[in-house]
Amino acid sequence: MRLFLTGIGVVLLLAGCGGVKNFGSSLKYDIMAEYYLEQQTYTQGASSFRRILDEDPGNAKAHYYYGRMVLAEKQYGEALSHLQQAALGRPESGDCLFWLGVAYGKNNNPAKERASYIRVLQLDPNHVGALVYLGHNLLKAGEHEKSLARYQQALDLNPHHAQALYNRAFILRKLGRSPEERIAWLLYLDSYPAGKFANLAADRLNTLENYSYRNHNLGGRVVTLTDVGFVPFKDELLDYTRESLDIVGTILSEMRQGTLQIEVYQKNDNKLAKKRALALRSYLCKKFPQLGAARRIEVSWFDVPESRVVLKKRLTIDESVRFVVTGADEKRYIKAEKNKKT
Incomplete structure (x- = not known):
């Protein structure tokens, strides 16, 4: 990885000096754009491709990457203009037409957005991005069955696509198809057990009376964990439970203060609950x-x-474990979590 990044740095340096003549413009632009997109340095990337366009206004690939950069910077009108020019120069490029569709969507033109994705799929029926975003477009239009079909196509190609997994479950809930919805939430949580969407998925799963995943309030942070399992009739922990307990212990250890409250519920068996x-x-x-x-x-x-x-539904769980952290400095902990991410 270090050598690869060094190589990119050399390409960028030469590109800035106008020295890459025999490297191949197309490959040079691809490497430059990959670097800017991966590093999320969109402003710098836009400046680089803007300079290229100043020298070569008809360069379709430069229009494409400049459009990508300003789209990421939420300059939606500017992005659309350049992605349109890129598409004129590269009408058979599925990726170019895909990002043109995204730009149409950001500019509140769902009809042209949809047409772009359909054109991409005519060129490449296995374009996962186009399948997923066409699913989004159909979902916004209330066309649930068609949207569901597109998400399923995407998942057949990429079974772990986060948006497709989540929205499949969401649509099944809208359609009232509870048995399938239950499985869909489980599949999402198996792949993405953390974060705000995991919190929502776990709550929706629980309302279907499945408690394989539960949310716990750990000092200002809602954490999704797999259920705590025991050997039937015993107090012996099942192996998979240890991972959830380790997460709880790690989070509590990172807090300067706060007490973990463990609540065990066992219907009509106080002795087993205590053990x-x-x-x-x-x-x-x-x-x-x-x-x-x-x-x-x-x-x-x-x-x-x-x-x-x-979710406004009263749940009664005969056998369960609940974790709550009390007495924590929630503001300090949340601030520390934000600092970690930055």
Whole structure:
């Protein structure tokens, strides 16, 4: 990777000096654009391709990449103008027509947006981006069955496409196809178990009375975790549960203050609920001894079902585990999380 980036740097340097004559303009532009897009330095990329267009106003590929850069900068009108010129010069380029469609969408022209994606698929029926964005276009228009079909086509080609996975489940919910919706949310969460869309997916899954994934409030942060599983009739943890517990312990360890409350619900069996609660605390204290030493883990157990409201629906769960962090400095933790991302 280091050598590759160094190579890109050399290409960019030579391009800036106008020294790449025998390298091949098309390849040079591709490498330049890939670098700017990967680094998300769109303003710098736009400036580079703007200089190329100043010298060669009819360069279709420069129009294409300049359009991509300003589109990323949310200059939608400017992007559309240049992507239109690129499409005129490269009418058989599926990627060019795809991004032209995206620009039409950003400029509130859904009819031309759709026509662009359809043209892409005539050229390349397996263009995943066009399938997904045509699905978006149809979804916005309320054409749910057609949208669903396009997302499914995309998933047949790329089973882990995040937007297609999520929107497939969303449409199935709209259509009232609960058995399929349940599976669709599970498939999304299996691939993308973290983030705000995972939070929404888990809630929607729970309203279908499936608790394979649950949301937990850990000191100002909603975390989606797989369910906590035990060997039937025992307090022995199932292996897959350890990953969720490790996530909980790690998050709590990163907080300067706050106490983890573990609540175990076991309908009509207080003894088993207590054993399981103690087993969870024992695991976390062994894995994160500093938490145990500071007495930052408390447990409680109940011989009644857990009752909670999710998306305005009252849920009753006979056997469950709930994690909550109390007494945390939520503002400080959220700020620390934001600093990590930047």
